[in-house]
Amino acid sequence: MVGLASAAMAEEITIATVNNGDMVRMQSLAPQWEQATGNKINWVVLEENVLRQNVTTDISTGGGQYDVMTIGTYEAPIWGANDWLVSLNDGMAEDWDADDLLPAIRGGLTVDGTLYAAPFYGESSMVMYRTDLMEKAGLEMPEAPTWQFIREAAAAMTDRDNDINGICARGKAGWGENMAFLSAMANSFGARWFDMDWNAQFDSPEWKETLTFYLDMMNESGPAGAANNGFNENLTLFQQGKCGMWIDATVAASFVTNPADSTVADKVGFALAPDTGLGKRGNWLWAWSLAIPASSEKVDVAKDFISWATGKGYTELVAENEGWANVPPGTRTSLYENQAYLDAAPFAEMTLKSINSADPQNPSVQEVPYTGIQFVAIPEFAGIATQVGQLFSDALAGNRSADEALNAAQELTTEEMEAAGY
Incomplete structure (x- = not known):
């Protein structure tokens, strides 16, 4: 996919993410986005507890260190309601397809109809x-x-x-x-x-x-x-x-x-x-998701990266490089309708069943x-x-x-x- 921002002057964006396996893989594949768009990424990869501390401090003080943050289903609605995050309701790539997101996962990242983070992978x-x-x-x-x-x-x-x-x-x-x-x-x-x-x-x-x-x-x-x-x-x-x-x-x-x-x-x-x-x-119910802090001055480039990393094309890229069993799970309906994935992933059905059985509105x-x-x-x-x-x-x-x-x-x-x- 040629990026939305490719015509503009090349930019460097800073992305904060967690050192989990799927994100490490995203980092290894990201040069393909850099090549297609001419943009560069400065990665900040941290252990889970440290990441949470850093991005929370940065966003609550308007620090502006990051253009894309990896956050979860806990932070997204709270920070979105505080106007600390950029809306993803528009400006995403044309083929990104918000309607394909699993309703339980999308709902957890939405406040009053506004989507504040794009799920990279979802889980129960x-x-x-x-x-x-x-x-x-x-x-x-x-x-x-x-x-x-x-x-x-x-x-x-x-x-x-x-x-x-x-x-x-x-x-x-x-x-x-x-x-x-x-x-x-x-x-x-x-x-x-x-x-x-x-x-x-x-x-x-x-x-x-x-x-x-x-x-x-x-x-x-x-x-x-x-x-x-x-x-x-x-x-x-x-x-x-x-x-x-x-x-x-x-x-x-x-x-x-x-x-x-x-x-x-x-x-x-x-x-x-x-x-x-x-x-x-x-x-439980969780999604590690990509969001843009309101303090970022590179929103268009950040949206382009998020469209790439959380879109269907990225799923196909991982499948091509690592096999269908290793694509980021739990975010899109289309993945659980894809026979190649179902055949390769013996855990697919149990994952979907677990996600669908989680009820954040009535947890206890x-x-x-x-x-x-x-x-x-x-x-x-x-x-x-x-x-x-x-x-x-x-x-x-x-x-x-x-x-x-x-x-x-x-x-x-x-x-x-x-x-x-x-």
């Missing part, structure tokens, strides 16, 4: 498991497992002598790391962050059950040092054959089934995120005053959940009990919310 979460180890344990994974089954299977699959952990799950502190996992898990146990009057709920029996279950399961069957493991660390463990099961982002499926990267590529099965029979599964069993599944869509959430994540990570490391972590979480969340005027 699900169970990825070793079919050989499940068989060896004499068990069969249901399509829709319960947490109790997961815990029992994890114990049966654990083989400490051969460095195989029955379960890998996020323990690294961060609102988008362990708190994404635990908030979604808590929903399925009937817990919630706040009641209808915005009172913190960490002193509820549901949260105690969630955290105690998680800690016990991880202590029984999780890897050593689990409190330091986030998405990327657990991905590596799974690829090395050291996890019986891993509950995490659906986007990881292409990485665990790719023989070039994964020693267990031909032994992976998929199931829906677990539940406790209360009507909610422990899966109980009524809540907020939207968001693995996050609460209020500006204060990131700061609060980062601190709570540290408490829960400390509990996993054995530095405090579940009760101590929950009491401290209740106290700090109450203080922060009162100070914010809720």
Whole structure:
């Protein structure tokens, strides 16, 4: 595609992104856009927690460091409503096709009819498991497992002598790391962050059950040092054959089934995120997306890059270079109607099912005053959940009990919310 901005003088844009596999691939393919348009990219590639901190500081102060930011479903509506982001309702490439975006994903990036970010890949979460180890344990994974089954299977699959952990799950502190996992898990146990009057709920029996279950399961069957493991660390463990099961982002499926990267590529099965029979599964909804801060002075070039990176042509480019199984998933209806993709990606159906089953409007069993599944869509959430994540990570490391972590979480969340005027 020849860029919209190719006729103009060549520009350099600065793009901030996360060091996840799909973005690393985008970076490696971007010279094709540079060649077609004559423009250049200055890349700033950061670990997830650091990226969030940097772009949040930059956008809230109007710093103007970046022309394109990689942000998520949490930031897009809040920042869009604050007029911190440029609307993508117009100025995108003609063939970009906003109507092809999956409704659940598009809805999460839209405020009052204005799209503020273009999804690069969309995800929910699900169970990825070793079919050989499940068989060896004499068990069969249901399509829709319960947490109790997961815990029992994890114990049966654990083989400490051969460095195989029955379960890998996020323990690294961060609102988008362990708190994404635990908030979604808590929903399925009937817990919630706040009641209808915005009172913190960490002193509820549901949260105690969630955290105690998680800690016990991880202590029984999780890897050593689990409190330091986030998405990327657990991905590596799974690829090395050291996890019986891993509950995490659906986007990881292409990485665990790719023989070039994964020693267990031909032994992976998929199931829906677990539940406790209360009507909610422990899966989330997220899209890593590209957005333009209002402080950018290169909006046209930025829109041209975003059109390229999130369009159907980019999907075909990845398919051509890396195979259909490795294209960015979870954003477009057309991908899930493409037989070449469905044939190449054994996880496609489970990914779509997981995305479609996530309900950010009604995340918990109980009524809540907020939207968001693995996050609460209020500006204060990131700061609060980062601190709570540290408490829960400390509990996993054995530095405090579940009760101590929950009491401290209740106290700090109450203080922060009162100070914010809720």
